[in-house]
Amino acid sequence: MDVVVSNCVLNLVEPRDKPQLFREIFRVLRPGGRAVISDIVSDEDVPPDLQKDPELWSGCISGALREDRFLRAFEEAGFHGIRALRREERPWRIVRGIEFRSVTVEAFKGREGPCLDCLQAVIYLGPFREVTDDEGHRFRRGDRVAVCERTFERLQRAPYAEQFAFIEPAVPVPPLEARPFSCNGPRLRHPRETKGRDCDTTTPPAGSCCGNENEQAGCLETTGRGRHE
Numbered sequence: 001m002d003v004v005v006s007n008c009v010l011n012l013v014e015p016r017d018k019p020q021l022f023r024e025i026f027r028v029l030r031p032g033g034r035a036v037i038s039d040i041v042s043d044e045d046v047p048p049d050l051q052k053d054p055e056l057w058s059g060c061i062s063g064a065l066r067e068d069r070f071l072r073a074f075e076e077a078g079f080h081g082i083r084a085l086r087r088e089e090r091p092w093r094i095v096r097g098i099e100f101r102s103v104t105v106e107a108f109k110g111r112e113g114p115c116l117d118c119l120q121a122v123i124y125l126g127p128f129r130e131v132t133d134d135e136g137h138r139f140r141r142g143d144r145v146a147v148c149e150r151t152f153e154r155l156q157r158a159p160y161a162e163q164f165a166f167i168e169p170a171v172p173v174p175p176l177e178a179r180p181f182s183c184n185g186p187r188l189r190h191p192r193e194t195k196g197r198d199c200d201t202t203t204p205p206a207g208s209c210c211g212n213e214n215e216q217a218g219c220l221e222t223t224g225r226g227r228h229e
Contacts, residue, residue, distance in 0.1 A: 001028045004035040008102070011040055011063035015051075018065070022077035031111040032157065035079065038104040040092065041067040050095065061093065064100055071105065079107035080134040081159050108157070115148035117181035119169035121189035122147055122155055126163075138186045139164075146189035148181040169194045 004025050013021050025035050042064045056062040065073065074082045085106050091099035124131060124139035132138050139145055144167065147155070155164050167189070192199065 002030065002033050004029060004033075004037075006035075006037045006039070008039055008060055010037060011060050011065065012057070013063065015063065018073065019076070022073045026077045026079060026109055029109040031109060034106060034108045035074070036085070036104065036106050038086075038102060039070065040064045040100050041070045041103050043067060043099045043101075044097075046098065047096075050098075056095070059093075061095060061100055067103065070103065074105065074107040075134055078109070080110050080154070081108040081157075082106070082134065083159060106159070108159075110154045111150055113150055115150060115181040115183050116175050116178035117146075118149040118152070118173040118175065118178045119189075119193050120147055120149060120152040121145060121167040121194060122152065123165040123167070124163060125165060131163075133160075135183065137183060140186070143186075144189050144191065146181075146187045146193075148183055149175055149178065151183070167194050170196050170199070 010018070010021060025037075029035065040060045043066070045066055046062060046064055050056055051062045053062055071082060071084070083106055084103055086102075086104040088101045088103070091101045093100045121144045122139070123144055124141050126141045128141065130138060130140045133151075135151070137145075137147065137151060152166065155161070156166060
């Protein structure tokens with residue numbers, strides 16, 4: 001499947017069956033597929049007596065997962081890139097002081113397989129100083145972090161792509177020739193690993209240093225001189 005969608009029915013599943021429910025959603029998706037799920041969540045645990053109330057079951061209250069556990073259920077099933085696309089600010093309903101509101105979550109299924117070192121690296125562009133993905137990879141802003149081929153491919157997809165710069169090796173490494181890669185802990189990738197240890201190329205400027213001629217003209221006008229300051 002490319003996409004699994006649901007609109008406020010997951011909370012109607014018995015609590016003991018919910019972990020299997022999330023695993024089955026993950027199982028039927030192809031690598032790169034996604035789930036987009038809207039459901040009612042609570043800000044506190046639903047007490048046992050409310051869980052047994054037939055009227056509240058039909059009203060999507062009794063089986064509601066606590067909001068943090070709802071998001072964690074996707075993580076435990078194997079999803080990555082989990083994010084709340086929409087979270088209603090005002091509660092849909094309040095019962096005994098417990099707030100129930102609608103949340104829409106998007107989550108992705110990545111490609112499985114071995115971690116291979118194809119000499120690739122990524123640079124996290126910000127805005128946070130450091131982030132950790134669902135597989136435990138840590139990325140500090142500006143660092144050239146070595147990643148395996150599988151992680152490199154995943155980060156080029158939504159919802160990560162705009163947050164990273166991607167560095168390919170000068171000479172591509174076919175996966176069949178790549179060495180195993182350990183994803184335990186962050187490791188920086190020296191530029192020479194991707195450019196080649198013997199790289200001594202010198203090139204002329206690749207166009208304007210400011211991106212385009214209009215931006216360059218603006219810099220020159222600002223400084224009032226024929227060079228940048």
